[in-house]
Amino acid sequence: MGIRKKILITIATVLGAVMSLIYLATAYFLLQNLDQAEARSMKGDAERTVDLFLNEAKNLSTKLSDWSQWDDTYRYVDDRNPEYVESNLGRESLAALGINFIVIIDASGTIVVESGIDVTDGTERPVPDDLRAQFGPGRYLIDHPDLAVSKEGVISLAGGPALVAARPILTSKGEGPSRGTIAFVRLIDSGLMEKLSGLTHSDIRTQWYGSGTVDESFRVATEYFQGGQSGSFVMPESASVIAGYGLLSDIFGEKIMILRIENPRLVHGEGIRSVTLFGIALILFWALAFLLIFFLTEKLVLSKITYLEEAVSRIRIEGRASTNIYLPGTDEFAELAKKINEMVSAIILFREKEETAEQRFEIIAREAPVMIWMADPDKSVNYFNKGWLDFTGRELSREIGRGWMELVHPDDLERTVATFFSSFDERKTFSVECRIRGHDGAYAWILTTGVPYYSEAKVFLGYIGVSIDITDRKEAEEEEIGKLEETERLNAIITSEKGKGDAILRFLRSIGDGVIATDMDGKIIFSNEAAAKLLSFGGSLDGQWHKDVFRVVSEQAVEKEECFIKEVLRKKEKIEGREHRLLVKNDGTKIPISYTAAPILDADGGMLGCIAVIKDTTEEREAERMKDRFLSVSAHQLRTPLSGMRWSMEMLLGGDLGKLPREAKDMIDRIHANTVRMIVLVGDLLDVSRINEGNYMEKAVPMDIAPLVKEVVEGIRSEADDHRVMMTFEQESGMLPLIVAAPKRLYEVIENLLSNAIKYTDADGTVTATLRKSERGVTLSVTDTGIGIPEREQEKIFSKFFRASNAMRKNTEGSGLGLSVARSFVEEIGGRVWFESEEGKGTTFFVEIPSVESVRNK
Numbered sequence: 001m002g003i004r005k006k007i008l009i010t011i012a013t014v015l016g017a018v019m020s021l022i023y024l025a026t027a028y029f030l031l032q033n034l035d036q037a038e039a040r041s042m043k044g045d046a047e048r049t050v051d052l053f054l055n056e057a058k059n060l061s062t063k064l065s066d067w068s069q070w071d072d073t074y075r076y077v078d079d080r081n082p083e084y085v086e087s088n089l090g091r092e093s094l095a096a097l098g099i100n101f102i103v104i105i106d107a108s109g110t111i112v113v114e115s116g117i118d119v120t121d122g123t124e125r126p127v128p129d130d131l132r133a134q135f136g137p138g139r140y141l142i143d144h145p146d147l148a149v150s151k152e153g154v155i156s157l158a159g160g161p162a163l164v165a166a167r168p169i170l171t172s173k174g175e176g177p178s179r180g181t182i183a184f185v186r187l188i189d190s191g192l193m194e195k196l197s198g199l200t201h202s203d204i205r206t207q208w209y210g211s212g213t214v215d216e217s218f219r220v221a222t223e224y225f226q227g228g229q230s231g232s233f234v235m236p237e238s239a240s241v242i243a244g245y246g247l248l249s250d251i252f253g254e255k256i257m258i259l260r261i262e263n264p265r266l267v268h269g270e271g272i273r274s275v276t277l278f279g280i281a282l283i284l285f286w287a288l289a290f291l292l293i294f295f296l297t298e299k300l301v302l303s304k305i306t307y308l309e310e311a312v313s314r315i316r317i318e319g320r321a322s323t324n325i326y327l328p329g330t331d332e333f334a335e336l337a338k339k340i341n342e343m344v345s346a347i348i349l350f351r352e353k354e355e356t357a358e359q360r361f362e363i364i365a366r367e368a369p370v371m372i373w374m375a376d377p378d379k380s381v382n383y384f385n386k387g388w389l390d391f392t393g394r395e396l397s398r399e400i401g402r403g404w405m406e407l408v409h410p411d412d413l414e415r416t417v418a419t420f421f422s423s424f425d426e427r428k429t430f431s432v433e434c435r436i437r438g439h440d441g442a443y444a445w446i447l448t449t450g451v452p453y454y455s456e457a458k459v460f461l462g463y464i465g466v467s468i469d470i471t472d473r474k475e476a477e478e479e480e481i482g483k484l485e486e487t488e489r490l491n492a493i494i495t496s497e498k499g500k501g502d503a504i505l506r507f508l509r510s511i512g513d514g515v516i517a518t519d520m521d522g523k524i525i526f527s528n529e530a531a532a533k534l535l536s537f538g539g540s541l542d543g544q545w546h547k548d549v550f551r552v553v554s555e556q557a558v559e560k561e562e563c564f565i566k567e568v569l570r571k572k573e574k575i576e577g578r579e580h581r582l583l584v585k586n587d588g589t590k591i592p593i594s595y596t597a598a599p600i601l602d603a604d605g606g607m608l609g610c611i612a613v614i615k616d617t618t619e620e621r622e623a624e625r626m627k628d629r630f631l632s633v634s635a636h637q638l639r640t641p642l643s644g645m646r647w648s649m650e651m652l653l654g655g656d657l658g659k660l661p662r663e664a665k666d667m668i669d670r671i672h673a674n675t676v677r678m679i680v681l682v683g684d685l686l687d688v689s690r691i692n693e694g695n696y697m698e699k700a701v702p703m704d705i706a707p708l709v710k711e712v713v714e715g716i717r718s719e720a721d722d723h724r725v726m727m728t729f730e731q732e733s734g735m736l737p738l739i740v741a742a743p744k745r746l747y748e749v750i751e752n753l754l755s756n757a758i759k760y761t762d763a764d765g766t767v768t769a770t771l772r773k774s775e776r777g778v779t780l781s782v783t784d785t786g787i788g789i790p791e792r793e794q795e796k797i798f799s800k801f802f803r804a805s806n807a808m809r810k811n812t813e814g815s816g817l818g819l820s821v822a823r824s825f826v827e828e829i830g831g832r833v834w835f836e837s838e839e840g841k842g843t844t845f846f847v848e849i850p851s852v853e854s855v856r857n858k
């Protein structure tokens, strides 16, 4: 499930659950409170209804008081005057009083007179017997211990309940003795009920208490009161009606009737409506909150995650073309985007570095004039370069694995394979010489060196090795051995047949190469003319100490070398030297030589001295130099047309001359790649030839730097024009001190700085070279307005092969060697190189070179 779906579901559920809880709790408490209030009010209403009946009885008693304290009534009980009855107890009087019966009882408990009507139609009505029985002698209603107290209430008659009021008959002044009792009775009939209902604004219904048949609407209330409860009882009938019940007791305290009234449930209804509205409001709120939270999450989080996700997949699909993820703002996502960008650039940088390293190896390995091979850890060879394949004339597929063994000379095979395998097992560097069959079928002597190589994590990855053709050396060695054998033979003659060897000595003297023999102390006991000539020594060398006349130095090292004669005397073994040895002549000039020196032994192998054969190799060296010169000139000559070809092809590929057909473009792409490779090769050739020419051995001399800088600036101006970069040269006024440097190499250093400045500056930028005097000598600064060097890569800028990421993007060409060479040169002559740079703004490189004076003072 996607994160978006998860968030939606979670927000919806959590919000929904919280809102439901709030709703349920609120609805429950609100409705409960309202219902309780409603019940309380209903209870009050029911109790008031019961009171209504009792009040009615009290009203009756009030009306009765006029009759009971009246002299007419008082007298009537005594005289029974029929006039009283006629004028006061007629039907009209009863109707006006609103009562059903009047009964007058004398003090002995005998009914004196009675009168009754039907209140509804005014017709006469006899007093029921059970009512009469209530007024019999000794009954409660006619017993008046306190004359001020009336008796009123409800009584139960066979025809139904009735309200009754009874008072003692007194004089109009309220004085006794009482002549008896007068009572008003009002039947609780439908008329009364209607009246009372009108007062309560609600329909009052009744049910006899204790009657056999109970109306359904009274059942629960009846059970309630029968359970011993009194007062009132409330019960909701339905959602819209609530009923209240009251218990009516008669004047004797007996329960006689249950009253019932109904009210509409307005409060409850209101509660339900409020709860419903509240529910709707909550749902709206839920929806709103949901939308809001979703919108915010979408805008602040999800959209950014989606964007990052898309950007990252785009990078994955398109590679370096789309490396920049742009996310504005300062939140965590913007930070994450930045981190991703940094990571991607780091990966790209790393990959490019790896690629260039691999390409470089590929080119070197393929084109190198030596044979290169690589083997797996399981000893099977998996790679041979072009040099090898050219030499053997076979396909790669035949050589890999163990195919190469087919070409090893049968006499050398066992030894070679044993060395190869055992070295592998011990992970040792090995060298082995063996004969290998070349493409022409002839065997050549090959010296093979193998070195184990490891990953960065120190895992053994196999062997990498170089094989070189040493046939010439072998032959030369054999030749030398031949010579040596001859010398040794002579030795024998010299030692065994001293005195008799004139003929032999003459023979030695006539040899073209210099021959010198010394005793164990180093004193020359024999020399030929050629030797004296080599040293430009007038006369014979015989009798001289070799160390006085012989000086040999190395071409590279300036220190004097140990003389080979002394070395033989010390080591007591044969030595030979072919390269880089110079013999210092008597007049101080030097000549290149090769030599072989060996001990002179007697018949028992005891050492007598040393014999040396020395050969002047000036001519050979000259031939070699010419070869290098040729190499350098051809490389120089090749470079310009190759660069021209490359630019033309880049124009073609760039579409400057219109869109190319696909196949043509592919082909030109390939030619372009090969041309670039050739340019690199030619560059390497130039470097090599320069070393050979001795430019790198060039001496530092005192010089004026200003003309040199001008020369470089002028020499490179066309390059600047090509890049549409404006280049200027400024020199601080006043004399600059002389400096000490090798001019050609300094030229190259300055050229590299200027060329970099031009190369890494966009069109319409500027490059300024400035020379000024500094504390220790002269400082040259080269300032450009170019791409600059990213801060985090600045510390590596002088490392060999390092190229900054932005430089690689701008200019795919470049070896990353120039600055490292420049620094080592400048430091060699006691100067220093540094730079200041800001990415996107520009760079200034500084070179400080010490003055003659400061060098001298050091």
Ligand code: ADP
Residues within 6 Å of the ligand: 752, 756, 757, 758, 760, 784, 786, 787, 788, 789, 797, 802, 803, 804, 805, 807, 808, 813, 814, 815, 816, 817, 818, 819, 820, 843
């Ligand atoms: P390259 O042939 O690659 O230019 P250098 O050794 O001359 O080799 O320079 C090394 C790296 O230093 C360059 O690849 C480039 O990243 C950086 N660099 C040198 N000069 C400048 C410059 N003027 N402006 C920006 N970057 C430079």
